[in-house]
Each structure stands twice: as C-alpha cells, then as structure tokens.
Amino acid sequence: MLAFSYAAASDTASALTLAGAGSGGAFIAGGTDLLQLLQEAVIAPRCLIDINMLPLSDVRVEHGSARIGALTRLSDVADDPRIRGEFPLLAQALAETASPQVRNMATVGGNLLQRTRCLYFRDATVPCNKRQPGSGCPARDGLNRINAIFGGSEHCIAAYPGDMAVALIALDAELLVQNTQGERRISLADLYRLPADTPQQETTLAPGELITAVLLPPNNAAQHSHYLKVRDRASFEWALVSVAVALDMDGSHVHQARIVAGGVGTKPWRLARVEEMLQGGRLTPHLTRQAGDCAGDGAAPRAGNAFKVPMLQRAVERALLTAGGVA
Amino acid sequence: MDNQAELPVTPASRFDIDLVVNGTRHRLAVDARTTLLDALRNRLHLTGTKRGCDLGQCGACTVLLDGRRINACLTLAIMARGHAITTIEGIAADGELHPMQTAFVEHDALQCGYCTPGQIMSAIGLLAESRGTDDATIREHMSGNLCRCGAYTNIVAAVRDAAARDA
Numbered sequence: 001m002l003a004f005s006y007a008a009a010s011d012t013a014s015a016l017t018l019a020g021a022g023s024g025g026a027f028i029a030g031g032t033d034l035l036q037l038l039q040e041a042v043i044a045p046r047c048l049i050d051i052n053m054l055p056l057s058d059v060r061v062e063h064g065s066a067r068i069g070a071l072t073r074l075s076d077v078a079d080d081p082r083i084r085g086e087f088p089l090l091a092q093a094l095a096e097t098a099s100p101q102v103r104n105m106a107t108v109g110g111n112l113l114q115r116t117r118c119l120y121f122r123d124a125t126v127p128c129n130k131r132q133p134g135s136g137c138p139a140r141d142g143l144n145r146i147n148a149i150f151g152g153s154e155h156c157i158a159a160y161p162g163d164m165a166v167a168l169i170a171l172d173a174e175l176l177v178q179n180t181q182g183e184r185r186i187s188l189a190d191l192y193r194l195p196a197d198t199p200q201q202e203t204t205l206a207p208g209e210l211i212t213a214v215l216l217p218p219n220n221a222a223q224h225s226h227y228l229k230v231r232d233r234a235s236f237e238w239a240l241v242s243v244a245v246a247l248d249m250d251g252s253h254v255h256q257a258r259i260v261a262g263g264v265g266t267k268p269w270r271l272a273r274v275e276e277m278l279q280g281g282r283l284t285p286h287l288t289r290q291a292g293d294c295a296g297d298g299a300a301p302r303a304g305n306a307f308k309v310p311m312l313q314r315a316v317e318r319a320l321l322t323a324g325g326v327a
Numbered sequence: 328m329d330n331q332a333e334l335p336v337t338p339a340s341r342f343d344i345d346l347v348v349n350g351t352r353h354r355l356a357v358d359a360r361t362t363l364l365d366a367l368r369n370r371l372h373l374t375g376t377k378r379g380c381d382l383g384q385c386g387a388c389t390v391l392l393d394g395r396r397i398n399a400c401l402t403l404a405i406m407a408r409g410h411a412i413t414t415i416e417g418i419a420a421d422g423e424l425h426p427m428q429t430a431f432v433e434h435d436a437l438q439c440g441y442c443t444p445g446q447i448m449s450a451i452g453l454l455a456e457s458r459g460t461d462d463a464t465i466r467e468h469m470s471g472n473l474c475r476c477g478a479y480t481n482i483v484a485a486v487r488d489a490a491a492r493d494a
Contacts, residue, residue, distance in 0.1 A: 005338040006359035006405055014336065028406070035362070035401045036382050047338045048359070050406060075395075099471025100456075101449065102383055104395045105402065235470035 001038045008050040012210065016180050018049045019208040025049050027210060029071055030106040032098070033114045041124045042115075042131060056212055057107075061086060064218030070109030070211045074164070075100065077108060087216060089225035089246055093167035096229045099236045109211040112165050112175075112191065113203065116158035117238055119143050129155045130199040140302060146240065149299040149308050151266035156199030157302065159263055160192065161238045166262035167227055168214060169270065170244035176213040179206060188214070192267035221246035221258070226323035228315050229262075239263035241311045245323040252282045252324070259316065261295070264308055273297050274316060283324040292317030335405070344408040348373065349417025357404045364388045366404035367414060375415035375444045379473075386472030389445040389452070390414050396452030398471075415444035418451065427451050430489035431482075438476035446472045450486045460490035 009015035019025045024046030028034050037043045056069035061082040068077060077083055078094035097103060097111070115121065120128045120138045127135035139147050139157055148159040165188065173188040191203050205211070219225075224247040231237040242262035248255040257278040259271040277291045295316040296309035321327035335342055340359045345352050346366060355370055364381075367373045367390070379387035381400045388399040391413040418425040424432070427447050437443045449472045458464055465486050466479075474482060 001360045003340060004359055005340045006342070006403070007336055007338040008334050010334055010336055018338070028403075030401075031403065031406065032383055032398070032401045035403075038360075039381055048403075052406065053334065099383075099386065100453065100468050101386060101389055101396050101398045101471045102401070104392075104452075105397050235467050 002041060002044045004038075004045055005047045006050065007047065008053055010053055012054055012056075012178055012212070015049055015051050015054060015210060016178065016208060018047070019210070020180070021208065023047060023208070025208070027051050029110045030073070030102075031110075032102050032106045033110065036122075037115060040122060042122060051210070056109075059083065066214075066216040068108055068214040068216070070213055071107045073104055074098070074106045074108065074111060075103040078103065086222055087171060087219055088222060089167045089171060089219075089227055089244055090164070090216075092225075092227040093163040093229075093242075093244065096227065096235075097163045108164070108214055111162060112168075112188070112211065112214075114162055115202075117161045118147060118158035121158055130158055130195070130202075133198070133200050144302045144304040146238070146263075147302065147305055148266045149264050149296075149301045149305055149312075150261075150269045151194050152300060153195050153197065153199070155197050156195035156266065158195070158199065158266060160265060160267045161263070162268070163227070163229065163239060163242060163262060165192075166242055166260050166268045167244045168216070169268050170225070170246040170258040170260045171216055171219060171221075172258070174215040174217075175211050176215065177205065177209050178212045179209045183212070185215070189268070189270065195266050219246070220248040220256070224249045224323045224325070226319045228319040228322070230311060230315055241308055241315050243312070243315045243319040245316075245319040247278070247283070247320075247323050249283065249324065252284070252326075254278045254281055254283055254324075259295075259320075261312060261316070264299075264312055271295055271316065278320070283320065283326055285321065285326060288317050288320040288324070288326065291320060342405050344405055346371070346404065346407060346412065347409065348412045349414060350411075355404070359403065359405060361404040362400055363390070363402045363404050363407045363412070364399035366407075367399060367412075373414050373416050377441055377444055379442070379445075384473070385442070385445075386449055387442050387445040389448040389472065391448060391452055394452075394455060396449050396471075413448070415448060418447070425451070426492055427454075427485070427489045430485040430492070434481045434485035434488060435478075436481040436485040437474075437478050442472060442474045442476075446474065446482055450482075450489065453486065454490055454493055460487055460494075462487065465490075
C-alpha cells in the first residue's frame with residue numbers, strides 16, 4: 001500500500017473539516033472496498049478519515065417510512081425485522097450482497113459508493129479513463145463480459161456493480177448529504193452520473209460531502225416485490241444481471257411499477273419502457289413476456305457481453321412473474 | 328469498546344494502539360497502513376489467522392470482532408483499536424478444543440488445512456447469528472470462506488453437527 005495518514009473524526013463537523021478542500025482525504029467506514037483499492041494501488045488518498053465514531057448507525061421505521069443511518073452495517077439492515085417486513089426488496093438484495101463477513105463490515109453509505117469491478121479499473125498497470133483520465137479504455141475491445149450494456153460512452157463502459165442501490169431506487173430512496181454549508185436531500189437516482197467524457201466523476205457529490213442517511217418513503221409494493229440476481233456462482237458474487245421489481249397492485253391490476261436493473265448499466269438502470277408497458281395493465285404471463293422482451297431496448301452491447309441482453313429480458317420476465325405471484 | 332479516550336483526531340501515519348486479542352491487551356506501534364491481519368500475524372505472531380487473497384475474497388483471515396465475523400485483511404489495525412478480537416488461538420478453553428474444532432476433526436473437514444482457521448471462525452460466527460442449520464443455510468452463510476481442496480461436503484457436515492450439539 002502507498003503511504004497515507006489517518007485520523008478519526010469525533011463528529012460530523014470534524015469529519016467534514018478533515019475532508020475539506022485540498023486535504024486529499026477519503027472517508028473510510030467499513031473499508032471493504034477501500035482496502036481492496038488501496039491494496040491494489042488503484043487509489044492513493046493522502047489521508048483516510050475514519051467516520052466510524054459518528055452516530056449514524058441506526059435504523060428508524062415510523063409510519064411506514066424508514067431512515068437508515070449511513071454507517072449501519074449491511075447485515076444489520078438485512079436482519080432488521082422492520083426492514084424485512086416493510087421493505088422486503090431491500091432485505092432480499094442485501095442478503096444476496098457479498099459475503100457474511102463483508103456484510104458485517106460494509107456500511108450503507110459506503111456500499112452506495114463502491115467502485116466498479118471493471119477488470120481494467122482494478123488493474124493499476126493498464127490504462128483506464130476512470131482511474132487515469134485520458135489514458136484510454138481497454139475494456140471496449142477487451143475483456144468486457146462484466147461490463148455495461150447501457151449508459152456507456154466511448155471513454156468508459158464500466159458497470160455499476162452493487163445490489164442495494166438497485167433495490168433502493170426501485171423503492172424511491174432519497175439520501176441526506178452533509179457538507180460544511182449544511183444538509184441537502186437528493187434522490188438516490190440522482191447520485192449517479194453517466195460516464196460521458198468524465199468517467200472519473202461517478203457521483204454528484206462534491207468533494208468532501210458525506211452521505212449521512214438513506215430515506216425510504218412508505219412502500220406500497222411490499223407484497224409484490226422481488227430481487228432477482230443472476231451470477232456466475234450461487235453466492236458471494238457480483239451480478240451479471242440483477243432486477244429489482246416493485247409493483248403496486250390491486251388484484252392482478254398494476255397501479256404502478258418500478259423496475260431497476262443492476263450489472264447492466266454504468267449506473268443502476270431504470271427500465272422506464274418496461275414500467276410503461278406494465279402500468280395500468282393486468283399482470284398476465286403474456287404481459288410479463290412482452291415487458292421482458294423490451295427490457296433490452298436501447299442496449300449497446302460489446303463483443304463479450306451481448307449475452308446480457310437476453311439474460312436481462314428473461315430476468316425481468318421471471319422477476320415480474322415472481323413479484324406478481326403469477327409464477 | 329474503549330477507544331474514545333485516545334481518538335487519533337489529528338492526521339498521522341504512525342500510532343500507538345491497544346489491540347485486545349483473545350482477552351489480552353497488547354500495546355503496539357503501527358503504521359496507518361498496517362492491516363489487522365498484518366498486526367495479528369507479523370506483530371503479535373498469531374499466525375493461525377491466514378493470509379489468502381488479501382482482498383476479502385477467500386475468508387482465510389476470518390476473525391471475530393466484538394463477536395461478529397469479519398475479514399482481518401479488509402480492516403486497518405488502527406480501526407480495530409479497543410475492540411475485542413478473537414482469533415483461532417483464542418477459542419480452545421482450558422486445553423479443550425472448541426466444539427467447532429472438535430467437529431472439524433471428527434468430520435475430517437479439511438485436506439491441506441490452510442483455510443481451516445477461517446472456516447472455523449466463520450462457522451462460530453454463523454452459529455452466533457442464529458440463522459438455522461439446514462444444509463442450504465450453512466452453505467449460503469459459509470460462502471465467504473473458500474476451500475481450494477474442496478472439503479466443502481465435510482465442512483457442512485461439521486458445522487451441522489456442531490450446531491446440533493450447540494442447540
């Protein structure tokens with residue numbers, strides 16, 4: 001590991017000060033992704049600011065809404081009976097995230113900000129526009145089996161790898177973000193940026209801003225939601241394709257549908273066309289097949305990941321059948 | 328946890344810390360970069376905790392932190408200051424093997440043995456989580472520990488057996 005200094009923040013204000021402009025600082029909480037990035041010299045922060053002492057690790061559920069502190073460990077969210085009851089989609093996505101050891105360490109805020117698993121980003125000996133802007137993107141014509149089919153640019157096709165964000169966006173989650181001026185509230189969907197010609201800028205957070213909580217509105221889809229994760233092995237593996245389905249239904253009638261896909265986009269990918277097809281319709285095997293068929297519309301696959309298009313189509317169909325109780 | 332008293336609030340690259348391992352407090356001077364795994368193996372010479380991938384993928388470095396299983400390679404020693412750490416060296420009591428160790432021996436749940444300390448610490452962590460002990464649950468919740476010899480069948484049997492005796 002390259003040398004860095006370390007400081008522990010005693011409260012949010014001191015964390016923000018330590019991470020101030022020009023500090024070269026990075027927050028560390030669970031550390032499960034950061035340590036990998038440090039071990040492989042993918043990143044070289046001047047200072048790590050430990051935020052584990054901040055009082056941000058509680059889950060509150062009131063009147064159907066939830067507020068999840070950014071330092072809550074993934075296992076504590078996944079095992080929380082109120083989250084399992086009111087937001088089963090989230091609990092399900094988390095139960096399929098990483099390994100038990102990692103879930104005991106990793107935090108909600110850090111998980112949202114995990115970096116891509118693109119092979120070229122993680123290998124500091126090769127070019128990568130995300131790691132070293134302007135150096136090129138070997139993934140476009142290289143080993144791109146795990147890369148994105150949506151949202152890429154000529155500069156970057158790195159897939160967003162996480163599960164939780166996919167489920168949270170289907171649940172309309174918002175974030176509380178703290179900076180030295182105060183607090184702001186943003187939609188989680190607006191956290192992530194497309195790579196365009198600045199793939200090194202992955203989020204809309206300003207340097208030194210801190211995610212303090214995830215907010216969930218009351219969930220009308222608790223009875224009809226499903227997270228389907230398709231991967232190379234049965235457990236402890238990133239998604240090749242994942243689908244979060246949240247249906248607000250009355251009988252077989254779909255009032256509202258939120259469908260978000262993981263593993264396929266440069267950010268968690270909302271399938272608006274699929275949602276439109278379902279909204280106001282009756283959830284039949286015929287409709288789920290049609291909806292699945294259009295899940296790959298607009299995809300721009302590369303040589304190694306074209307399989308993700310039919311995989312996504314059928315994953316959407318299967319997740320809809322399961323969520324709707326049609327299967 | 329009692330690390331509030333000496334919270335290192337000013338950025339520095341070397342620290343004197345207290346690591347509490349298997350009930351014993353150790354005063355150590357560490358670099359900011361020192362992982363918990365390195366501190367255990369290279370400084371405290373507790374080499375039962377193994378280095379496999381150093382990237383959180385194999386689970387050979389699994390230890391308990393405040394009773395919960397974690398990967399020692401994915402945390403810095405400085406971040407573990409003051410927490411109660413349990414390693415494979417700390418689970419036998421009064422010369423008697425821990426029931427999970429006994430189960431691994433009885434079921435021959437290993438070949439080369441390199442992953443075994445991590446498997447055992449992970450299995451102890453799993454039983455503390457009270458998740459059920461059917462084979463599917465054990466397999467899913469032991470997925471953070473790889474065994475390249477492929478002793479999985481006997482590992483599952485050992486965990487199942489230890490869970491039954493624990494109940």
